[in-house]
Each structure stands twice: as structure tokens, then as C-alpha cells.
Amino acid sequence: METKKRVVHMTTVHHPYDPRIYHKQCKSLEKAGFDVTLIARRDPKGNDGDKTINHVLLKTYKSRLRRMIFGTYDAYKKASALNADIITFHDPELLPAAWLLKKQNHVVVYDIHEDYITSIMQKEYLNGQVKKIAVSGYKLLEKFFTKGMGLSLAEKYYEEMYPDGVWILNYPTVNEKFIEHDRTGKVENKVLYTGNVSHVRGARYHAKLPVIDSELSVHFVGKCPGDLAREMYEVAGEQKNKLHIEGIDSFVEKEVIEKRYLERNWLAGVALFPPTEHYKKKELTKFFEYMNAGIPVICSDFPVWKAFVERYECGIAVDPEDDEAIKEALDYLKNNPEEASKMGRNGKKAVKEELNWQTQEYKLIRWYNGLLNQELSSGTGEEV
Incomplete structure (x- = not known):
């Protein structure tokens, strides 16, 4: 043997x-x-x-x-x-x-x-x-x-x-539950961020989203230092109740993150990062996960990221410093549900067949x- x-x-x-x-x-x-x-x-x-x-x-x-x-x-x-x-x-x-x-x-x-x-x-x-x-x-x-x-x-x-x-x-590992999950019904005014939360991963930009759009809530699922969470609540100000942070000072298991993807009909998965050499050339793992779950992506308009979402027609790239552009992207997905749904389907197809x-x-x-x-x-x- x-x-x-x-x-x-x-x-x-x-x-x-x-x-x-x-x-x-x-x-x-x-x-x-x-x-x-x-x-x-x-x-x-x-x-x-x-x-x-x-x-x-x-x-x-x-x-x-x-x-x-x-x-x-x-x-x-x-x-x-x-x-x-x-x-x-x-x-x-x-x-x-x-x-x-x-x-x-x-x-x-x-x-x-x-x-x-x-x-x-x-x-x-x-x-x-x-x-x-x-x-x-x-x-x-x-x-x-x-x-x-x-x-x-x-x-x-x-x-x-x-x-x-x-x-x-x-x-990502193709999650068949994601592939089978049909995003039907009314899309909620909620966006999702998964993975570790930090300044260089856009914590302050994401915390500001409910200020940019008062109807929006942001859900973070991933480890977030306690002092950073407090800073994010300060950034959100009067809209801090629209921030939902799961994983303060605690690692969040892969199975928990996957469960969250399926719990709501998310408007988008977000990745609004500040421009740094460390991230602007990366194809973020969270892109693939959002796509696998059939969720449109809203990300920073770094050339590599912009080319990626345009190639797969799975989301919108915006200047993370431009509040008006971010609001326009959110409104576009809200006001064009068929197009948003198509972005989600395109992402699923790309992950299933290639990524x-x-x-x-x-x-x-x-x-x-x-x-x-x-x-x-x-x-x-x-x-x-």
C-alpha cells in the first residue's frame, strides 16, 4: 500500500x-x-x-x-x-x-x-x-x-x-448555495462589506455612506478593532445607528460570512478603498465573493479595479473621495433594478466559469x- x-x-x-x-x-x-x-x-x-x-x-x-x-x-x-x-x-x-x-x-x-x-x-x-x-x-x-x-x-x-x-x-470556492440563490423581490437599502476592517481598507469611507445617503445602512462582517469601530461611529455621526459592525475585536468565521450573504437582498457589496500602492493593483478576494453571491460591486476607480468591473460588467467604479459620484452609483442601482440584477448575474457567471x-x-x-x-x-x- x-x-x-x-x-x-x-x-x-x-x-x-x-x-x-x-x-x-x-x-x-x-x-x-x-x-x-x-x-x-x-x-x-x-x-x-x-x-x-x-x-x-x-x-x-x-x-x-x-x-x-x-x-x-x-x-x-x-x-x-x-x-x-x-x-x-x-x-x-x-x-x-x-x-x-x-x-x-x-x-x-x-x-x-x-x-x-x-x-x-x-x-x-x-x-x-x-x-x-x-x-x-x-x-x-x-x-x-x-x-x-x-x-x-x-x-x-x-x-x-x-x-x-x-x-x-x-x-473563491464556488458556493453552490450562492449560485442557486435567486435575488428576487425588493432590494433593500443596505450594502455589505466583508473581511477585515481597517483604515487602508476604507473604514472611514464606508462609515460615511449613511451620511452620503441617509436611507442607507452599512453592514460590516469581519474583524474590526474596537477603537476603529468607535472612530467609524463618530464619522457616521447622527447616522451611526445605520452602521452594523459584526466582528468587533473578534475573527468572523467563513461560514458566518457566507450566511450573511444570503440573509438579505443587498443593494451592493462595497470596496471603497483609499489609493495605496498596496491595494490598487490587487483583484480583491471580496470582489469574487460579492460576484459569487450575485451582488453588484461598488468599488474605488483604480485603473485595475475599474477595468475588472467593466470587463465582467458586474459593478460600478467611483472616486472614493467624491461623495456625489458615490451617491449617483447608489441611486443608479436603486433606480435600475433590472440592470443591477444583470450585474449580479454577470458576476455569478464569471465566478462559476472562470474566477x-x-x-x-x-x-x-x-x-x-x-x-x-x-x-x-x-x-x-x-x-x-
């Missing part, structure tokens, strides 16, 4: 049931016949997932520095003891641990979730010179530690920085099988 090949995923930063790590990669590899182990901290809520993925627990540290030092060492020791065929890590702070594991002749993959260079550059608590030094240092360390590793890219434009990387894009995790699952499994045969793929990610 052939022994299953063991794949280990490790993260010190992400939630153990992170959608990309757990629900997509781990489950896809398990379904394909791999023995999958996740090394991650415990879910703060004590949930055990579906218990089909072996979960090796890491200690939870309140201090970021202690986590980076002791958590990284703990992850290294636990991964080293598992005799894995492939080890995939998901956080830059694990680079030294991954390098040591590579030295032990493990096949190692770095799954790059973020554009960490622009992420550093937008840190408000660092001054300009410190940012430049930090970016230069990070580039050198990353180049040194990742030599000989496989690079998995969650976004197409990451290829600019990692030309040898492989696209394993962060498309879905199943297309990436196939590439991931084929690539990992190639790695096990010591055929490390190189080049761009359209073909693996």
Missing part, C-alpha cells in the same frame, strides 16, 4: 481557519490524497474546524516580538519533527525557520499572501527613511532565505517581484506532485 505524501502548512500569524490556508489549500490537498498537517495557533473561540485536518497547536503570544522569536522557533521544531515531504509556510517571520527546514532537504514552498514591500511602505508608524531601510533589508533577507524554494503567488501582479513564482490565485478556486486547486495539486518528483516549476504562473 502506497504511503500518503505528507504536506505541512505552518503559520504563526494567520487564523488557523484562514480561508486561503485551511479551507482552500489544506482541504484541496487532503481531497487529492495528501496527508495534511496544519501548524498554527489555537482558534481563540475554541472551534475545532471539521477535524479532518490534523492541527498541531502553537502557543498564542500577546506580544508580537515574542511570537516572532518563540513562535517561529516552536513552528520550526514542530515542522522538523513531522518528516514532511513538502512544507508550506505563510508568513515572512517564518523565513529563517523555512530556510533551516530547506537545509534539512525538505521541499519548501513560500505562499505569498501579500505584497509585503508596499505593506511596509504604508505603515503609518514608520517615518520615510525607516521605511526605505526596512524595505531594503526585507528584500535582501527574503532573497537570501527563499533561494531554491517554490514561490506560490496569490495575486497576478506579484509576478513583477517574483518572476519565478507560480500563480495560485486567491479565487473560482477549482481552477487553482488543479494547478496547486499538479505543481505539488511535480515538486515531489523534484521538478520544481519555474517561470510565470499561467501554466504550471
